[in-house]
Amino acid sequence: xxxxxxxxxxxxxxxxxxxxxxxxxxxxxxxxxxxxxxxxxxxxxxxxxxxxxxxxxxxxxxxxxxxxxxxxxxxxxxxxxxxxxxxxxxxxxxxxxxxxxxxxxxxxxxxxxxxxxxxxxxxxxxxxxxxxxxxxxxxxxxxxxxxxxxxxxxxxxxxxxxxxxxxxxxxxxxxxxxxxxxxxxxxxxxxxxxxxxxxxxxxxxxxxxxxxxxxxxxxxxxxxxxxxxxxxxxxxxxxxxxxxxxxxxxxx
Amino acid sequence: xxxxxxxxxxxxxxxxxxxxxxxxxxxxxxxxxxxxxxxxxxxxxxxxxxxxxxxxxxxxxxxxxxxxxxxxxxxxxxxxxxxxxxxxxxxxxxxxxxxxxxxxxxxxxxxxxxxxxxxxxxxxxxxxxxxxxxxxxxxxxxxxxxxxxxxxxxxxxxxx
Numbered sequence: 391x392x393x394x395x396x397x398x399x400x401x402x403x404x405x406x407x408x409x410x411x412x413x414x415x416x417x418x419x420x421x422x423x424x425x426x427x428x429x430x431x432x433x434x435x436x437x438x439x440x441x442x443x444x445x446x447x448x449x450x451x452x453x454x455x456x457x458x459x460x461x462x463x464x465x466x467x468x469x470x471x472x473x474x475x476x477x478x479x480x481x482x483x484x485x486x487x488x489x490x491x492x493x494x495x496x497x498x499x500x501x502x503x504x505x506x507x508x509x510x511x512x513x514x515x516x517x518x519x520x521x522x523x524x525x526x527x528x529x530x531x532x533x534x535x536x537x538x539x540x541x542x543x544x545x546x547x548x549x550x551x552x553x554x555x556x557x558x559x560x561x562x563x564x565x566x567x568x569x570x571x572x573x574x575x576x577x578x579x580x581x582x583x584x585x586x587x588x589x590x591x592x593x594x595x596x597x598x599x600x601x602x603x604x605x606x607x608x609x610x611x612x613x614x615x616x617x618x619x620x621x622x623x624x625x626x627x628x629x630x631x632x633x634x635x636x637x638x639x640x641x642x
Numbered sequence: 643x644x645x646x647x648x649x650x651x652x653x654x655x656x657x658x659x660x661x662x663x664x665x666x667x668x669x670x671x672x673x674x675x676x677x678x679x680x681x682x683x684x685x686x687x688x689x690x691x692x693x694x695x696x697x698x699x700x701x702x703x704x705x706x707x708x709x710x711x712x713x714x715x716x717x718x719x720x721x722x723x724x725x726x727x728x729x730x731x732x733x734x735x736x737x738x739x740x741x742x743x744x745x746x747x748x749x750x751x752x753x754x755x756x757x758x759x760x761x762x763x764x765x766x767x768x769x770x771x772x773x774x775x776x777x778x779x780x781x782x783x784x785x786x787x788x789x790x791x792x793x794x795x796x797x798x799x800x801x802x
Binding site: 409412526527528529530531532534535536538539540541542543545546549 | 658659708709711714715717718720721722723724725727730731732733734735737738750751757788789790791797798799
C-alpha cells in the first residue's frame with residue numbers, strides 16, 4: 391500500500407494523489423504512523439538523482455505530501471488534550487508574523503501555539519501518547535448547515551464579482567492605438583530605396599542612407615518595412631556581425 | 643451476556659467512527675453475529691430506557707455511540723462535527739438547489755467537490771444519477787431525516 395502511495399506522489403501526471411492519501415487513511419488501508427517519512431525523503435532523493443533536469447512540480451508535490459502526512463500523524467496524538475495545558479498561559483513572544491497566522495487553518499494555529507508553549511517550557515518533560523479514544527464527533531446541527539450555505543453563497547458571490555471584474559477589466563485598459571498600414575510603409579520604403587540606388591547607380595546601400603532622419607521613429611519605420619520586404623524576398627539584408635553595419639540590397 | 647455487553651461498550655467507546663458488526667464479533671471472539679447484534683440492541687434499549695446522554699446508532703452495518711440530539715448544543719466545543727466544514731458547504735449548496743448538476747457544484751465549490759460528492763454519497767446524504775455527460779446530485783431521505791427537515795424542503799438563508 392505504501393508503495394502505491396509513493397508511486398502516486400512521485401508520478402508527475404497523477405493529479406488525484408491528495409485524494410488518494412485521504413481515501414487510504416479514511417478507509418483504514420494505511421495508518422499514517424506506518425509511513426516512515428525518512429524513508430519517503432530517501433526515495434525522493436533517489437528520484438532526484440535519476441532526474442536529468444530540474445522539475446519543481448515534483449519537489450513541490452513531495453513537500454506538500456510530506457506536510458499532509460505529518461499533519462495526519464499529529465491527528466493520531468492527543469493534541470487537543472495536550473493543548474488544553476496551554477489555554478491559561480500568557481501569550482508568548484510571537485515568532486510567527488501576525489499576518490501569517492490569519493492564513494493558517496485551525497490545526498496549524500494549534501501547532502504554532504503548541505510550539506510556542508514548548509519553546510517557553512523547555513525544561514518540562516512532555517509525554518505524547520497515542521490517542522486510543524479517537525476524536526469525538528457529534529451530529530451537525532441544522533444551524534451549522536445554514537451557516538455553511540451562507541458561507542458557500544458568499545464564496546459564489548465573490549466568484550461572480552471576480553468574473554465580472556475580469557470581463558470588465560480589458561475595457562478599462564483600452565486605449566487608442568495608432569493604426570499603421572504596413573503595406574503602405576513597405577511601398578514607401580521600397581520606392582525610397584529604389585530611388586536612392588538608381589540615383590547612385592548601385593545595387594547595395596547602407597541602411598543609414600535610406601533613413602529620412604536620425605529620429606528613432608524614422609529608423610524604426612524604415613527598418614520594420616525592410617524586414618517585411620526581406621521576408622517577401624524583395625530585398626536582401628546583410629549584417630556581418632551583430633550590431634554591425636546593415637546593408638540593403640535589392641533583389642534583381 | 644453481561645461480559646459481552648461490557649466488551650462491546652469498551653470497543654464502541656474507543657471508536658467514535660463506529661465499528662462494523664463483523665469486526666465487533668471478531669474482536670470479542672464470538673462466531674455468531676446474530677448474538678452480538680442482539681446484545682447491541684439490548685445496549686441500545688437500555689440507553690433509551692434510562693434516557694442516557696448518549697445513544698447507540700446503526701448505520702447499515704456500522705454501530706457507534708452518538709450524543710443525544712438535544713445535547714448536541716452542549717458539546718459543540720468538545721466534539722468535532724461529524725461532517726467536515728468544506729464538505730458541509732458542498733452539501734448545503736446541493737440542498738439549497740434541491741438538486742444540482744455535478745458540473746454546477748464543481749463550478750461553485752472547485753474541483754474538490756468531486757471528492758466531497760463521493761464522500762457525501764458514501765455517507766448516504768446525497769445520491770448521484772447520471773444525466774448526459776454529468777450527474778444530477780440530490781439530497782436523500784437520510785439527509786432530510788438527519789437535519790430534521792421536511793422532505794424536499796429547500797434550504798434557504800434568512801434574508802438572502
